[in-house]
Amino acid sequence: MCVRSRLTLLLAVAAFVWPAHAAERLVAIGGDVTEIVFELGAGDRLVAVDSTSRHPEAADALPDVGYLRRLAAEPIVALQPDLVIASAASGPPIVLDQLRGAGLEVVMISDGPNVSGVVTKIGEVGRALGLEREAATLGAAVREDVERVQVALGAIAGRPRVLFMLDIGRGAPLAGGLETSAASIIELAGGRNAIEGFSGYKPLSQEAAIAAMPDVVLVPTRTLDAFGGAAGLFARPELRASPAAAERRVVAMDSLLLLGFGPRPGEAVTTLAGALHPELVVAAP
Amino acid sequence: MTAAILPAAARLTSAHTRRQRRRLAVVAGAAFTLALAAIAGLAAGAVAIPPGAVLAALAGVGNDAVAAAVVVDLRLPRVLTGCLVGAALAVAGAAMQGLFRNPLADPGLVGVSSGAALGAVFVIVVLGDAAAPSRPLLLPFAAFLGALLATVVIQRLATFDGRTTTAMLLLAGIAINAIAGAGLGLAAFFSTDQQLRDLTFWTLGSLAGTDLRVLWTAAFAMLAAVLGLALFGRVLDACLLGEREAAHLGVDVERSKLMLIALVALGTGAAVAAAGIIGFVGLVVPHLARLLVGADHRWLMVVSALLGAALLLVADIAARLIVLPAELPIGILTSALGGPFFLALLLANRRRFAV
Numbered sequence: 057m058c059v060r061s062r063l064t065l066l067l068a069v070a071a072f073v074w075p076a077h078a079a080e081r082l083v084a085i086g087g088d089v090t091e092i093v094f095e096l097g098a099g100d101r102l103v104a105v106d107s108t109s110r111h112p113e114a115a116d117a118l119p120d121v122g123y124l125r126r127l128a129a130e131p132i133v134a135l136q137p138d139l140v141i142a143s144a145a146s147g148p149p150i151v152l153d154q155l156r157g158a159g160l161e162v163v164m165i166s167d168g169p170n171v172s173g174v175v176t177k178i179g180e181v182g183r184a185l186g187l188e189r190e191a192a193t194l195g196a197a198v199r200e201d202v203e204r205v206q207v208a209l210g211a212i213a214g215r216p217r218v219l220f221m222l223d224i225g226r227g228a229p230l231a232g233g234l235e236t237s238a239a240s241i242i243e244l245a246g247g248r249n250a251i252e253g254f255s256g257y258k259p260l261s262q263e264a265a266i267a268a269m270p271d272v273v274l275v276p277t278r279t280l281d282a283f284g285g286a287a288g289l290f291a292r293p294e295l296r297a298s299p300a301a302a303e304r305r306v307v308a309m310d311s312l313l314l315l316g317f318g319p320r321p322g323e324a325v326t327t328l329a330g331a332l333h334p335e336l337v338v339a340a341p
Numbered sequence: 342m343t344a345a346i347l348p349a350a351a352r353l354t355s356a357h358t359r360r361q362r363r364r365l366a367v368v369a370g371a372a373f374t375l376a377l378a379a380i381a382g383l384a385a386g387a388v389a390i391p392p393g394a395v396l397a398a399l400a401g402v403g404n405d406a407v408a409a410a411v412v413v414d415l416r417l418p419r420v421l422t423g424c425l426v427g428a429a430l431a432v433a434g435a436a437m438q439g440l441f442r443n444p445l446a447d448p449g450l451v452g453v454s455s456g457a458a459l460g461a462v463f464v465i466v467v468l469g470d471a472a473a474p475s476r477p478l479l480l481p482f483a484a485f486l487g488a489l490l491a492t493v494v495i496q497r498l499a500t501f502d503g504r505t506t507t508a509m510l511l512l513a514g515i516a517i518n519a520i521a522g523a524g525l526g527l528a529a530f531f532s533t534d535q536q537l538r539d540l541t542f543w544t545l546g547s548l549a550g551t552d553l554r555v556l557w558t559a560a561f562a563m564l565a566a567v568l569g570l571a572l573f574g575r576v577l578d579a580c581l582l583g584e585r586e587a588a589h590l591g592v593d594v595e596r597s598k599l600m601l602i603a604l605v606a607l608g609t610g611a612a613v614a615a616a617g618i619i620g621f622v623g624l625v626v627p628h629l630a631r632l633l634v635g636a637d638h639r640w641l642m643v644v645s646a647l648l649g650a651a652l653l654l655v656a657d658i659a660a661r662l663i664v665l666p667a668e669l670p671i672g673i674l675t676s677a678l679g680g681p682f683f684l685a686l687l688l689a690n691r692r693r694f695a696v
Binding site for chain 1: 386387388389406407410411414415416530545547549550551552553661664665666667668670
């Protein structure tokens with residue numbers, strides 16, 4: 057019997073002996089929180105998630121309690137969860153109070169759009185689920201993944217200017233300014249955010265887009281589809297004359313992977329860094 | 342000769358009595374509907390609670406803590422908010438329609454609600470955290486001021502020489518809604534992430550997220566507005582004849598108008614402070630009430646209040662049961678109901694409005 061399966065057996069027995077510690081019916085609010093719950097191997101304990109929890113596929117199939125910022129208390133109470141594990145972005149606050157008032161345990165998970173924020177998040181989820189050890193392992197793996205990319209990037213000089221654009225279906229597309237998760241991931245992947253004039257996600261004026269002189273345009277996959285692919289994107293007047301258009305450099309990634317700062321920033325950073333620096337060689341784990 | 346008059350008088354009296362009886366029956370029916378809706382609002386929901394346990398929870402004698410929390414902390418505030426907001430919006434609508442002598446006057450349509458929402462949003466975004474401790478009082482007050490400003494502007498613009506034209510009323514409403522929309526958009530642009538979360542509440546309307554401290558202040562204001570407006574029945578009846586005619590009947594028209602405007606703003610402002618913008622209740626309900634009891638405002642106000650409360654409760658029950666385990670914003674339901682009604686109203690009055 058190998059050590060690993062003995063350990064598994066021990067854990068299984070422990071889980072059986074101390075069931076009070078482990079919540080068995082979970083409701084997870086927030087795409088990043090749900091993803092971490094799955095990564096920690098507790099996905100089968102979930103009874104419902106919010107509408108932003110689209111990954112992995114099993115999460116998408118679970119009952120949906122609505123958008124994380126417009127929750128309603130009674131439907132969640134009706135699911136009789138023994139733990140509600142909610143992203144700091146959840147609300148309205150009064151509903152969270154109502155959940156506590158109805159005797160539910162509500163654990164809030166902090167929200168930091170950077171790697172140490174992700175590690176903190178993983179630790180908090182792990183503690184709430186009684187999976188501290190798994191959380192420590194996952195957190196260390198995330199740090200290591202990102203660190204490997206940073207080491208590899210050290211050998212590369214150029215930092216391309218990256219413009220993050222998000223189509224919201226009406227009006228000008230939004231661009232990611234300072235202090236956004238987009239800016240954070242661009243930085244980690246060895247790029248420079250092309251927008252420095254504002255913070256948050258704001259509608260991008262065409263002239264500001266031209267002035268940003270992006271070398272690369274970064275978009276969620278759905279936005280690229282909405283623009284009609286790379287051809288449609290670079291036909292837009294604000295991008296036609298950009299360095300990015302000249303070399304047709306556009307990177308499309310899943311928005312939850314790119315911006316969610318769930319348990320996969322390693323994957324997100326590696327993918328984006330690879331796209332920004334084709335010559336990059338990341339050491340194998 | 343007396344012999345000829347007496348039966349006629351008797352006929353008149355009996356016709357009058359019949360009408361009074363019919364109106365009393367309508368009021369009783371509306372009150373009954375509201376009672377049913379309130380009971381359903383307390384009994385129905387995602388958590389299945391048997392009727393006995395609901396009663397026990399309300400009486401405070403149940404031993405089921407979850408049932409008690411759900412019924413007393415979740416459903417009861419919603420039912421109370423729904424009653425008050427529905428009644429306030431419906432009565433404010435009835436009063437505006439009487440005041441402007443125009444069937445299209447509705448707090449939502451002519452921008453009073455968005456004025457109120459802008460006032461509330463101003464407190465959240467511009468005053469920010471500094472005003473947080475005094476929000477329960479400040480928020481309904483700012484909403485009231487926003488609503489008051491919008492009502493006064495509409496009244497000044499749309500009423501000329503004692504007459505209100507539909508075109509001016511609606512055009513003024515479009516302008517005010519546009520200005521308020523710009524203000525809300527600007528606030529959303531400059532707000533922090535947390536403030537943005539609060540903002541969506543005001544623009545989409547909900548009975549679920551009411552801050553209980555805000556609710557107390559707002560409930561008081563709504564109650565005052567509904568009762569106050571109900572007292573203006575006779576004055577509104579006189580106004581229906583025209584402002585000059587009302588003055589001949591001994592009504593102090595200018596003073597009454599000011600009071601009516603203030604009360605409409607108070608009711609709408611408090612309703613928006615408590616539940617955000619919920620459209621069409623103020624338009625649909627008074628028309629429905631008028632079909633049932635006629636144009637006599639003393640009856641119209643009472644029936645509007647009862648039906649408005651009942652309508653909003655029913656819409657809320659639907660909102661929380663249709664998409665379980667999530668919940669629909671209640672504004673979607675009232676608009677889905679009110680939009681077609683509004684079209685039918687336009688269709689039926691095509692000739693009158695086409696001036």
